[in-house]
Amino acid sequence: MHLIVAEKNISARRIAQILAAGQKVVEKKDAGVSTYSFGDTTTVGLRGHVVEVDFEPGYENWRSKQYTPRSLIDAKTIKVPTEKRIVALLQKLARHADRVTIATDFDTEGELIGKEAYELVRAVNRNVKVDRARFSAITPQEIKTAFANTTDLDFALASAGEARQSIDLMWGASLTRFISLAARRGGNNILSVGRVQSPTLSMIVDREKEIEKFVPETYWQLGLLTEKAGEQIEARHTNGRFKEQKSAELARDRTKEPLVVTEVREGTKQDRSPSPFDTTTYIVAAARLGFSAANAMRIAEELYMNGYISYPRTDNTVYPASLDLNGILATIKNSPFKKDVEWTIAHRRPEPTRGKKSSTDHPPIHPTGVATKEGIGDDAFRIYELVLRRFLATLAPDALWQTLKVNFDAGGETYTTTGGRLIEAGWHAVYPFSEAKETILPAFAVGEKLPIRKVSLDEKETMPPARYTQSKLIQRMEELGLGTKSTRHEVIAKLVSRKYVEGNPLRPTLVGRVVTEALEHNADAITKPDMTQTIESHMQQIKESKSTSDDVIKESRRMLHAAFDQLEANEQVIGDDIRDRTAEELNLGRCPVCGGTLAIKHLRGSTQFIGCSRYPECTFNIGLPVTQWGWAVRTDDICEKHHLHFVRLVRKGARPWDIGCPLCHHISSNTESLTEIPTMNEALMEKARARHIYTVAEIARKEPERLAKALDLELDAAQKLKTGAEGVLEKLRRRSECRKFMRNHLIPRKGRSYSKIMAALKESGVTDLAALAKTDPVILQKAGIGETEAHDLLAEARITHNGQILKEIGIPAVSLKKYIAAGITGPDEFVSTTPENLSAMTGMSTGTVNRHVALVSGYLHRPVPVKIARARIGKGWKELLSIKGLTGTMAEKLAGAGVINGDSLLAADAGNLSGITGIDAEKIRNYQSILQKKRENAIIRI
Ligand SMILES: [Zn+2]
């Protein structure tokens, strides 16, 4: 069997389809992993790396005395399977293979993944022939050529990848452990450090510091507005930025009509077609369309695996001579961009454009197949269009601009304006993604006099350098040799997920900044790009077999040991520094009650609140919404009254929720409920706040004596206040129960707001379930609820409310369920039904029902119905026995179920009754109909 190993499942499937050349491809699943077979060939897809490097056992415990963070530098590593099912299947297939072809992606990472597969195959089949197929696009032509010309695995290339893996593990693990332990952090809270990650973070932190240090300078800009042939034209003073207001004002005042044209300069400018896409320029272009770096790469990889574009990880900006440009044009002529392709063919430049970087592994990114919007979806299609149009642009002619520069004089002050007109669109005709804009000016003649419509003097400020956007950062990383084309966007995503940076453009968080500065001060080699650049250049030497991976790893170990010499000497300082400064990030200011420190606390789960550092001595706290509404952070604003930092809830993908000063928020959100306490007044509320009593619950919980003392009240007034507060608490509880009921029973709908409905109901005095149950449906309709929905809601409210009452007066939940099922949903229905019938309807014994009836009657202040008199039972008994076929034993059974006369038999549900008595339901129905007829006859007789 010929086994083909691809990098991913989807590429395994496509390769099989291409190589099968019309033969049927059979898909089989083994433990969830697919294989694709045709003839004697089977393809299987990996999931990228299926093994990972890890340290030998023994290094798991972070706090081990023997295995310190530094010991990780020299620790031995092993490979452990991460995708066990794929590894098992690969080895199972390899045992029976007589040829194995590695068809993973064609770059360092792909070569290493291929080598991992090679080792797994060799472990079970020592002699099988293993070869390697290399291709830059999963298209029939490329795949067929690659499989017809297989070579050997490039062990040098793979070993460069392997060295990188080991070095990254060694760096990341030892430094992350060291810093986290020094700062006493663990679990989800560790502080990660990485070989590429830390210098990248450092760049973002440095930029932020530049921005903070920046002192803006004021300058003035002078411009005027003139008019020709009905068109308004702006011109600016040739001085550019005026540093002094006075000289700018002088120039303004001297600017007098007429505006005389002193010079007209015409020219042309060539606008070169753009060069082919490598990974970085592609990411930058995709960012202009609104795609994040990670998203742009994910979509490009999908397009590659489906054969629509070539391999998107490339440093090459020069089409290799072997690339069949005509073939590509012929292919994409069938795409939705046929017209543009034809235009390009008709106007094609002699040689395609070329960029500065040329490498031999992959060609620049280009289209390889035909995609449609319906077939691949909107986002993928926009990326496909971008790649296709860029390809066309690299074959299209340069554009030509006609430029016009006009100089003016106005009272001795000189002004100028420029225009540009695209006279030959060139590549712009097929590539609308560039920012070139035309400014078309009318013709001017020297000596011509024009009016001045307006002179404007604008005061402006110089701007600090801009923060890095993701794509700018990727460009900068490339310039500095940080990371590779495959890893840069992943490094940025990691910085975001570790909460070191946030936003786009990227801004460091306090933690990101503190960790970077701690490293900079104590072991700056870790945050500088130099060391990682050195390693990258060594990596290149391994690829070219000029150096071995052992040498490079050894060199790396030496560098790390040197860094640890510095770090370990300063461990205490580094730890204290990070701890002190990161704790700061949650502190809001002084506790109003005790002067301790108020800070945001995040508990396990989703609870967060603001508490005091002197807890439990000081119990002052302010509740916050659960984290689903947003993670609480402090902002730089400070409340003038309370001197506390503002609090903001931040949630991914949502606008932040600004709480503002937490104490102002606490006070205002409790004012309404405090005013509901009957004996509360404005002055008392002020006094309470001055004594740090802010909520109804605090009043309700305080002992009357202490309340009296705190608020200078008579004991009896304090008692009244407390009782009032308890009443309000109960009301609040009912209100929230009512709101919950609404949420559970009203279907959410666009534009429907529960709080609006609740507010409308409140105006009509409906704040709890009891009131809701008695409400007129018209009131609900006024609150914006539809007619039928209002009726249903009220019915539900009645059932829920009555159910609550029945439960409160002592009817057990199990029985309540049976009553509700039988349609007895409230106290009123209870007493309007006879106990016998209740028993018959619910199947509960008369004893139980009687007990319940007594409870309900008590609640309604009604007399308890007398127990059924013996005489009545006797009479009913007779009536039952008069039914043909109903025996004494049966009558006894029926009585046990509460059926003691003809009425209760007719009222009972035959199925229910059968269940309790064991009498066949059919028989019961028969008795019921006999009795019914008998009674009808009796009526007729009368
Ligand atoms: Zn306190």
Ligand SMILES: [Zn+2]
């Ligand atoms: Zn405040």
